[in-house]
Structure formats: C-alpha cells, structure tokens
Amino acid sequence: MDTETLQTIVFWTASILYAINGLGIDTFLSEASSVLSQRAVYADMFGFKHTLNNFNHNEIAQVKSRLLGRLIQVQGVNHLPKIFPYLVKRVEQSLDEQVALGKTRPDGISLPVACTVRTITSRVMGVLFFGEKTSSSPILADALLRHSKEMVSCMAAFRITPSFLSSGRFVHGILTSESEYWNGPEHLAQTLLGVWFAAAHQPWMNLDFIILQLCRRPDIQDALREEIDTLEGLTYDKLIELPLLDSFIKETVRLHPLDILAVRRKALQPYTFTSGSPHIPAGATVAVSSYDLMHNSTDYPSSNDFQPRRFIDTESSVRGTKFTEVSEKFPVWGYGSLACPGRFHASIVMKLVIAHIVMRYEMRLEDEKARTFWSWETFIMPYESTRFVVKERTP
Numbered sequence: 001m002d003t004e005t006l007q008t009i010v011f012w013t014a015s016i017l018y019a020i021n022g023l024g025i026d027t028f029l030s031e032a033s034s035v036l037s038q039r040a041v042y043a044d045m046f047g048f049k050h051t052l053n054n055f056n057h058n059e060i061a062q063v064k065s066r067l068l069g070r071l072i073q074v075q076g077v078n079h080l081p082k083i084f085p086y087l088v089k090r091v092e093q094s095l096d097e098q099v100a101l102g103k104t105r106p107d108g109i110s111l112p113v114a115c116t117v118r119t120i121t122s123r124v125m126g127v128l129f130f131g132e133k134t135s136s137s138p139i140l141a142d143a144l145l146r147h148s149k150e151m152v153s154c155m156a157a158f159r160i161t162p163s164f165l166s167s168g169r170f171v172h173g174i175l176t177s178e179s180e181y182w183n184g185p186e187h188l189a190q191t192l193l194g195v196w197f198a199a200a201h202q203p204w205m206n207l208d209f210i211i212l213q214l215c216r217r218p219d220i221q222d223a224l225r226e227e228i229d230t231l232e233g234l235t236y237d238k239l240i241e242l243p244l245l246d247s248f249i250k251e252t253v254r255l256h257p258l259d260i261l262a263v264r265r266k267a268l269q270p271y272t273f274t275s276g277s278p279h280i281p282a283g284a285t286v287a288v289s290s291y292d293l294m295h296n297s298t299d300y301p302s303s304n305d306f307q308p309r310r311f312i313d314t315e316s317s318v319r320g321t322k323f324t325e326v327s328e329k330f331p332v333w334g335y336g337s338l339a340c341p342g343r344f345h346a347s348i349v350m351k352l353v354i355a356h357i358v359m360r361y362e363m364r365l366e367d368e369k370a371r372t373f374w375s376w377e378t379f380i381m382p383y384e385s386t387r388f389v390v391k392e393r394t395p
C-alpha cells in the first residue's frame, strides 16, 4: 500500500470502510467532528450493543464519558513513579512463575511467547488497576487474564452471528434476565472492565513482536543490556528516558502495528468533505491507513528496513520523537482528544518487562522457521504456538 490508498474504498462484510489519508487526520477529524463517532466503531467491533445495557454506543464525544480517560491520563500518570516499585516486584514475581512453568531443555527453558507475555502483562497491569493486594488474588488474576481473551472470542463470534440472534434483547435477556443489573455497581464494574480490555489487550501483543525481534537479534539484546547497565538502580524516571529502548520499541511497533488502520470513526449521518470527496454514507467507517503513514519514505527513509536506532539517528522529522508521542506520523495511539490515555502506562509496563527479561536471560527462537503471526481483516495477531528459549545469564 502507499499514500494513494487514500481514496481506497474497501468493501467489508457488512459495512463500508474508507481509508482516508489525503485529507490529513486533523482535517478529517475536525471537519466531520459532528457526525463521526469513535464509540460506535468499538460498539460494532466488540458487540457492546448486544451485551451492554445503558451504553450510548452512538455517542460522539461527550465530556462526561471522557472523564475516565482524562483521569487515567492526568492523575494516573502522576501516580506512576510511586506505583513503580510495586510494578517491578510484580514483573520479577510473574517472570519467575512463567519460567518455572517452561519446559527444561539442555540449552535453556522453552516458553510459549504469547502466553508468557500475555500473563506477565496482565499481572503487572493488575497492580496498576487494582493495587498490589487485591490483584494478587489468584482468582481475580485468572479472571482478568481470561477477560480480554474472551472479549476477542466474543468479537469474532458477533461478527459472524446473524443479527436477529445477537440482538440486544436476546443476548442481554439471557445474561441479565432483563433486571436492573446494569444500573448499579455492576454497571461501574462493566465500565472498568471496558478500560481493562483496552489496557490488557494491546500491550502484550506489542510485547510479543518485540520478544520475537529480540530473539532474532542478539546484538540488540546486548545493546539494551549495555544501556540498562548504565543506570544505577532502576527508577521510573530513568527507565522512561532510555533512548535505545524507546526507539527500539517504537520501531518494532511501527513495522508491526496490530492494525493497519487507525483513528476509526463511524459516520452517524451521511457526510461529504468540503473538497467534494469522498462522500461517506451513514453507517460507514472512516479511518486512516497507519500502514501508509508509517511507511512514508520522507519521514521513514528505507521504510521497510528495521532500524532499532531510527528515532535516535535519523535526519528526518521523526528524530527524537518518543514512543508515547501522539502524531500523524505514528497513529498507533489514535489521534486528537480521543487518543489513548493509557499510553504512558502501556509504555512503562512494556519497558519494565523487556528490561527484566533481557537483564536476566539470553533468548532465541526455539524454531527459527516457526510462523509468528497471522492476519484477520486488518488486524495482525501473534501465533499462540511460537516458542522461545531463555537461558539464565551468568553475572
């Protein structure tokens, strides 16, 4: 794909999806702000309208519903340095647990990449969401781990279920017996689980691709060790500033985004952009091609090459930009006022997990030829069966 994909019209199973890069994300979002809904996209994608009552799935952008996001982004980030030591403890503990579950081989311990990073990420995020004590309950920890997996299964199921079967009354009636269930604390819990899904689902998949990259590149493992070794004691402030770690993560995510589209918005009414095109019918989804934006050869010279130091060394405009930065050149966090409020949480958890794994183990793929990812619609997903071998480093 290239930037000409702007006017690409992709016919999807039920709705029409337009990839619009030529307008620029700013124009696309500001011009059509009164008719485009982010929430309606996720409601369709995850089937919320079938399972959540009182959920205004066609909302455009109200201050009240953004409150949680604002809290995460402002208050949540302010608290990260204080929570950091508890996160470190949980990473160490869950890494030990996962390694103990691995298969011993003459050259190390073999572990499934996806299951290992998913479990560690979920355990660490659990501390952020529920505190050290509550999140250490094995029942809660397992339920949290299962939740995002089951959400993804529901998402796939609702995409293929005939609409009369997945209608709100049918499924909701079974789940709740049409009671007041969703109006009380359970409604609050459901909202929290919505944010939990946002937090638990994506970081582990990014980490999966990062571990695969590290396995293929022992030189990067060494370079990261050298960088982390320069720190005297791992603190939040020091970890977020490590340039190679940040650039390496950002480059891996640039080349392996989980979705080749970004900033998806559903048109609640028909809309024609002032330039005269494109015309978006009501019910269609509009998005930008993150693939094209992140392969643009002006910002990313030799854009298909993996360059772990790209954001440190390049002469292009992306030099010095950080993983957590929201930009048209890196739209994985979305864009504008609805951009992901949890990106600082995601970044610190990912950095902590990588730092601990590379400092304790050397790693490689169990089978160099194993398939590592598959795609579904516009999504790219890690294979569950890919394994890596970790070997304890000698100090």
Ligand code: HEM
Pocket: 038, 065, 066, 068, 069, 072, 195, 198, 199, 200, 202, 203, 206, 263, 264, 332, 333, 334, 335, 336, 337, 338, 339, 340, 341, 342, 343, 345, 346
């Ligand atoms: C690598 C990990 C993550 C990625 C790639 C990611 C990406 C995104 C994207 C693309 C959006 C939609 C933005 C838009 O449509 O413009 C979003 C929304 C959101 N994310 Fe994340 N996210 C990640 C981790 C997290 C974490 C750890 C949290 C919570 C601590 C979180 C909480 C949220 C919430 C609450 C929203 C909805 C915001 C709103 O509607 O105002 N995300 N995320």
